[in-house]
Amino acid sequence: MLPIQQLGGLTVPVGASVTAASVIPEFQGVWRASQMAVCRTATCSTGFEIIDAELPSRGWPRSALIELLLQQSGIGEMQLLKPVLTQLSATQKIVLVQPPYLPQAMACKSWGIHTDNLLWIKTAGAADALWATEQILKNGCGGAVILWQTNVRNESLRRLHLAAQSTDTWLWLMRPLTARMDSSPAQLRIALRPAAGGISLKIVKRRGPLSGQRLFIPLATMPASRHPSEQENAPVVMRTRAVAGTRSATSLLV
Amino acid sequence: MLHQGRVLVASREAFLCGVRCGMRAGGVSAIAPTTVLLERDTDRESQALDAIAMALLQFTPEVVHARQCCILLDVSASLTLFGGPFALCHLVTTSVKRIGFTVKLGAAPTATGAWLLARCPREKSRVLRRRSLTMTTLTRLLDRLACTVLPEALVHAEWLTGIGVDTLGDVKKLPRAGLLRRTDQQLLNQLDRAYGQTPELFEWISIPLTFSARMETFDRIEHADALMFGATRLVLQLTGWLTALHKAVCTFELLLEHERGRCAIAPTVIEIGLAEPAWHEPHLLRLLQERLSRTELSAPVIAIRLEVRKLTDMLPPTTSLFPEPGGTPADWNRLMELLIARVGKDGVLTPACVHDYRPEVCNTWVPVTDQPKNSNEAGEIVERPFWILAKPIALLMRDERPFYGSPLKLVRGPERIEAGWWDHQTTARDYFVAQDANASCYWIYLERTREPCWYLHGLYA
Numbered sequence: 282m283l284p285i286q287q288l289g290g291l292t293v294p295v296g297a298s299v300t301a302a303s304v305i306p307e308f309q310g311v312w313r314a315s316q317m318a319v320c321r322t323a324t325c326s327t328g329f330e331i332i333d334a335e336l337p338s339r340g341w342p343r344s345a346l347i348e349l350l351l352q353q354s355g356i357g358e359m360q361l362l363k364p365v366l367t368q369l370s371a372t373q374k375i376v377l378v379q380p381p382y383l384p385q386a387m388a389c390k391s392w393g394i395h396t397d398n399l400l401w402i403k404t405a406g407a408a409d410a411l412w413a414t415e416q417i418l419k420n421g422c423g424g425a426v427i428l429w430q431t432n433v434r435n436e437s438l439r440r441l442h443l444a445a446q447s448t449d450t451w452l453w454l455m456r457p458l459t460a461r462m463d464s465s466p467a468q469l470r471i472a473l474r475p476a477a478g479g480i481s482l483k484i485v486k487r488r489g490p491l492s493g494q495r496l497f498i499p500l501a502t503m504p505a506s507r508h509p510s511e512q513e514n515a516p517v518v519m520r521t522r523a524v525a526g527t528r529s530a531t532s533l534l535v
Numbered sequence: 536m537l538h539q540g541r542v543l544v545a546s547r548e549a550f551l552c553g554v555r556c557g558m559r560a561g562g563v564s565a566i567a568p569t570t571v572l573l574e575r576d577t578d579r580e581s582q583a584l585d586a587i588a589m590a591l592l593q594f595t596p597e598v599v600h601a602r603q604c605c606i607l608l609d610v611s612a613s614l615t616l617f618g619g620p621f622a623l624c625h626l627v628t629t630s631v632k633r634i635g636f637t638v639k640l641g642a643a644p645t646a647t648g649a650w651l652l653a654r655c656p657r658e659k660s661r662v663l664r665r666r667s668l669t670m671t672t673l674t675r676l677l678d679r680l681a682c683t684v685l686p687e688a689l690v691h692a693e694w695l696t697g698i699g700v701d702t703l704g705d706v707k708k709l710p711r712a713g714l715l716r717r718t719d720q721q722l723l724n725q726l727d728r729a730y731g732q733t734p735e736l737f738e739w740i741s742i743p744l745t746f747s748a749r750m751e752t753f754d755r756i757e758h759a760d761a762l763m764f765g766a767t768r769l770v771l772q773l774t775g776w777l778t779a780l781h782k783a784v785c786t787f788e789l790l791l792e793h794e795r796g797r798c799a800i801a802p803t804v805i806e807i808g809l810a811e812p813a814w815h816e817p818h819l820l821r822l823l824q825e826r827l828s829r830t831e832l833s834a835p836v837i838a839i840r841l842e843v844r845k846l847t848d849m850l851p852p853t854t855s856l857f858p859e860p861g862g863t864p865a866d867w868n869r870l871m872e873l874l875i876a877r878v879g880k881d882g883v884l885t886p887a888c889v890h891d892y893r894p895e896v897c898n899t900w901v902p903v904t905d906q907p908k909n910s911n912e913a914g915e916i917v918e919r920p921f922w923i924l925a926k927p928i929a930l931l932m933r934d935e936r937p938f939y940g941s942p943l944k945l946v947r948g949p950e951r952i953e954a955g956w957w958d959h960q961t962t963a964r965d966y967f968v969a970q971d972a973n974a975s976c977y978w979i980y981l982e983r984t985r986e987p988c989w990y991l992h993g994l995y996a
């Protein structure tokens with residue numbers, strides 16, 4: 282691995298010695314492949330310290346397509362968005378497009394989400410759902426859009442991504458976990474799996490080094506067994522420094 | 536096109552076949568037997584002119600019908616608003632074109648001058664100028680016009696040619712007293728008006744207080760999409776009418792009249808209600824387009840009619856200097872209308888607060904147009920799963936345990952809900968939180984009214 286040193290517009294490959302990287306002092310403006318990319322996009326804290334530490338600019342990126350890949354619906358995915366939705370719903374509208382089941386207003390209320398700012402778009406087909414999402418993004422009045430889709434074509438994703446970039450509305454796309462291996466223009470992709478007393482997540486794609494390990498997020502409102510011994514299968518919350526992946530430097534330098 | 540048995544206008548194809556203006560019907564069918572002969576319909580002509588005048592009201596309230604299928608507009612007060620004479624001329628031409636007619640546009644400081652310029656025929660090897668902004672150019676342009684353009688002069692055309700007078704400029708040079716003796720007062724009046732020597736007075740068309748415009752389609756139309764052209768024309772008239780009255784529309788209806796078969800069919804009504812009163816044509820057209828593309832016609836359509844149901848006053852534009860971040864409420868309302876137009880009223884929902892213990896009643900969602908008065912009022916807040924199944928799923932039993940993919944383990948409960956005895960939908964259930972093998976949580980209940988059975992009712996998301 283050759284760290285690339287960028288100083289004043291010059292690109293200088295640093296010597297191939299393995300120890301060289303640790304010798305180089307931490308310059309301002311030197312990016313190492315093991316570091317997180319710094320983007321100047323506006324972000325909003327996820328509300329979970331563990332996830333924030335793993336995301337570029339420490340939070341959900343604004344004006345970008347974010348994909349959440351679910352093993353199945355109803356594993357705590359909405360609780361993951363709870364802090365940001367609670368914050369947004371105080372002033373702005375939150376639109377749920379084609380959710381898999383009926384959303385429960387009482388649950389939202391108990392989480393502190395203002396239910397009068399909640400909107401549920403029930404469409405007949407995927408085309409209508411995508412159209413509605415695009416219209417909301419184009420309009421720019423909504424605070425956040427959450428879209429559920431099972432099979433999305435790549436051009437639709439690209440279109441959503443473009444629409445998201447042109448607006449300040451937050452956009453989350455919920456897809457099945459099987460779409461993990463497909464390519465996607467999304468800026469951030471997170472795979473979610475159920476876990477006792479919380480949710481287990483793995484960052485599939487981010488602007489930064491490849492994230493290897495699985496993160497466990499304890500969710501306070503997720504019902505769990507009364508016996509602590511039964512929670513043993515929950516992985517220990519342990520964070521290791523992200524290892525540098527084998528991705529090309531250009532995509533990391535964004 | 537025939538008028539009183541003689542050809543009035545012929546298409547280019549007919550002209551190439553040898554059909555000329557003034558021929559008799561018999562002659563035409565002898566020369567070109569395939570020609571389609573149409574009788575002139577003055578009623579429809581005047582209807583079309585009314586429609587155009589109505590649509591042009593959006594540029595100025597001072598519109599008047601003139602002789603020989605002309606419409607005069609006084610735009611002196613509108614020039615700045617619409618961005619100058621060139622932009623305004625372009626707007627007028629395009630809006631008439633969108634109604635489906637061609638227009639010859641003349642512009643001049645005097646109404647009669649503009650009328651003459653609009654009517655002057657195109658000649659070969661001469662650049663035709665129909666627009667002037669100053670009196671001097673207008674005088675120069677009028678002087679060059681053939682005097683037969685003026686209907687009053689056409690009566691004396693023989694005498695005028697006899698004395699070698701061809702153009703309006705020549706007529707003007709003749710001594711007034713002699714001209715008055717040999718012709719009539721009308722000719723002199725018209726000339727004076729055209730050259731701006733006497734003031735012109737018009738009785739502008741009065742604007743009707745109710746709006747109802749009807750249009751017959753050219754053919755029987757079987758696809759709702761194809762009606763968009765006609766609808767555009769009606770909406771253009773509507774916007775003209777609204778602008779002239781300073782009103783905004785809240786509700787309007789598009790009625791599709793069907794062909795009468797054995798029995799009369801009631802017209803299909805497409806009612807469009809707007810959350811925010813509007814008078815802008817692109818927004819109205821977009822709503823209509825979404826609705827029309829969803830409409831299925833029961834029978835071919837032969838005419839469409841647009842009627843206004845509810846009006847309010849046009850609101851002045853907002854006074855704030857900077858646009859509000861995140862869009863205005865008006866923008867949001869416009870978005871709602873657009874979504875409703877495509878996915879239907881029952882597709883755009885918002886939670887209504889119903890105080891009930893039964894989760895399916897408590898979680899009632901109503902169309903956003905109903906505007907339920909919500910919602911964060913005091914009420915008991917209980918913890919509930921985020922997803923609710925529309926219809927509970929009966930669970931299998933294995934080894935005396937409910938089974939859904941894997942055996943379910945009860946982790947919390949029971950919460951007993953007994954309600955609904957007052958409206959004959961008695962429910963008696965014991966709710967539990969259950970966890971399956973891969974640790975996702977479910978909200979399941981044991982039915983107590985019938986034989987005991989487990990149902991899956993919700994998922995913790």
